[in-house]
Amino acid sequence: MKELIEKYREIGFKLTPQRLAILRFLKGNTSHPTAENIYRQIKEVYPTVSFATVYNTLQALVDRGEVTEVTIDSQKRHFDPYPKPHHHIICIECNKIGDVFKDYSDALKLPKNILKEFKPVRNHINFYGICRECQKIGGIKYGNMSKSRAGCREF
Amino acid sequence: MKELIEKYREIGFKLTPQRLAILRFLKGNTSHPTAENIYRQIKEVYPTVSFATVYNTLQALVDRGEVTEVTIDSQKRHFDPYPKPHHHIICIECNKIGDVFKDYSDALKLPKNILKEFKPVRNHINFYGICRECQKIGGIKYGNMSKSRAGCREF
DNA sequence: TACAAATTTAGAATTATTATTATTTAAAAA
DNA sequence: TTTTTAAATAATAATAATTCTAAATTTGTA
Incomplete structure (x- = not known):
C-alpha cells in the first residue's frame, strides 16, 4: 500500500x-x-x-x-479501476459486464473521410451478447432485466 | 411520408x-x-x-x-435515428460526434474465454480523437468543453 | 507548531427521466 | 358515419443520479 x-x-x-x-x-x-x-x-x-x-x-x-x-x-x-486498456462485453439480457483483454487496434483503421476530420487517439469496443445464465433461461424477455433476473449478478 | x-x-x-x-x-x-x-x-x-x-x-x-x-x-x-449499423467517433475536446460507416466485424473475434461465457450478438466501437477545429485551437484544455468551445458544434 | 490550501460533510439544488392520472384521440367495429 | 375502446397525450408530481454550497476540518509544508 x-x-x-x-x-x-x-x-x-x-x-x-x-x-x-x-x-x-x-x-x-x-x-x-x-x-x-x-x-x-x-x-x-x-x-x-x-x-x-x-x-x-x-x-x-x-x-x-x-x-x-x-x-x-x-x-x-x-x-473502471482496472488500469490496462481493454474492451467490454455486455449481456443484453441481464447487463452483466465482462472484460475483453485483446487489442484490436491494428484492425481498426478509420475510413479516409473520418481521418480528414479527426486525429484518432484511442478506441473502445462494446461487444453485446448473451451470457451463459441467460442462454439457459432462454428466450423469455423481461421489461427491466437488470433488477431481477436470477442467476446473473448485477453489473 | x-x-x-x-x-x-x-x-x-x-x-x-x-x-x-x-x-x-x-x-x-x-x-x-x-x-x-x-x-x-x-x-x-x-x-x-x-x-x-x-x-x-x-x-x-x-x-x-x-x-x-x-x-x-x-x-x-x-x-441515433440512422437505421444502418455504424460506429462513432467522438472528439475528446468538444464532444462532437461523427458516424463511422465501416463494418469491422470480421476483425473483432472474441477471445476463447469470453466465447465460453457469452454468445456474441453485435458490437459497437467508440473511436476517440480530436476534431479539426479542436486541433487548430491546440492544447488548451477547458473544464467543460462541450458547453463553450468555439468552432465545434454541440453534439 | 502554525498556516494556507484543499478536502470533508450535510444538505440543498439541479437535471434527466419516469410515473400518475384525468382527458383526449386514433383506429377498428358496428 | 357513428360508436367504441384501447392507447396516447399533457400536466404535473415523483424519483434518482449527480453537482453545488458553505461552514468546519484536515493535510502537507514552511
Whole structure:
C-alpha cells in the first residue's frame, strides 16, 4: 500500500483516510462499480463519508487517468479501476459486464473521410451478447432485466 | 411520408400528429439528439407537446429497433435515428460526434474465454480523437468543453 | 507548531427521466 | 358515419443520479 500512497502524493493528490479507503477498494478491482457501489463499501469503514467525497475522488482519479469511465449505461456512471486498456462485453439480457483483454487496434483503421476530420487517439469496443445464465433461461424477455433476473449478478 | 405512415401502422404503432412530427424530425437525421433536442424541435410545431410524449415515442421506437441509443454520454441519453449499423467517433475536446460507416466485424473475434461465457450478438466501437477545429485551437484544455468551445458544434 | 490550501460533510439544488392520472384521440367495429 | 375502446397525450408530481454550497476540518509544508 505504501507505493500507492507515494504514487498519489507524487501526482499532487492529497491523501485523506476516505480517499485511501476508496483507493483500497478500487485496487485490483475488476468490477465496474457505480458511485453508489463505492459509497456503500466505504460507508462500512467511514460511516460519515458523503457522496460528494466519493464523486470528488472519482472525478479526481478520472482526471488523472487512474480510473476510466465505462460508457455502457445511460442511467448512471460506471467506473473502471482496472488500469490496462481493454474492451467490454455486455449481456443484453441481464447487463452483466465482462472484460475483453485483446487489442484490436491494428484492425481498426478509420475510413479516409473520418481521418480528414479527426486525429484518432484511442478506441473502445462494446461487444453485446448473451451470457451463459441467460442462454439457459432462454428466450423469455423481461421489461427491466437488470433488477431481477436470477442467476446473473448485477453489473 | 406516406410510406412512413404505412410502415409504422404495420408494426402496431398508433400514429398521432405528435409522433408524426417526431418521425419527420428523425427521418434522415444524422445527428445524435437528446430527448430535449427533439422536444424543442417538436414544440415549434406543437407548442403543447410534453416531455413524456417525446420519451414515450422514443422508447417505443427503440423497442421496435427503429432508433438506437448511443452510449457516449453519461449525463443524458442520445438517440441515433440512422437505421444502418455504424460506429462513432467522438472528439475528446468538444464532444462532437461523427458516424463511422465501416463494418469491422470480421476483425473483432472474441477471445476463447469470453466465447465460453457469452454468445456474441453485435458490437459497437467508440473511436476517440480530436476534431479539426479542436486541433487548430491546440492544447488548451477547458473544464467543460462541450458547453463553450468555439468552432465545434454541440453534439 | 502554525498556516494556507484543499478536502470533508450535510444538505440543498439541479437535471434527466419516469410515473400518475384525468382527458383526449386514433383506429377498428358496428 | 357513428360508436367504441384501447392507447396516447399533457400536466404535473415523483424519483434518482449527480453537482453545488458553505461552514468546519484536515493535510502537507514552511
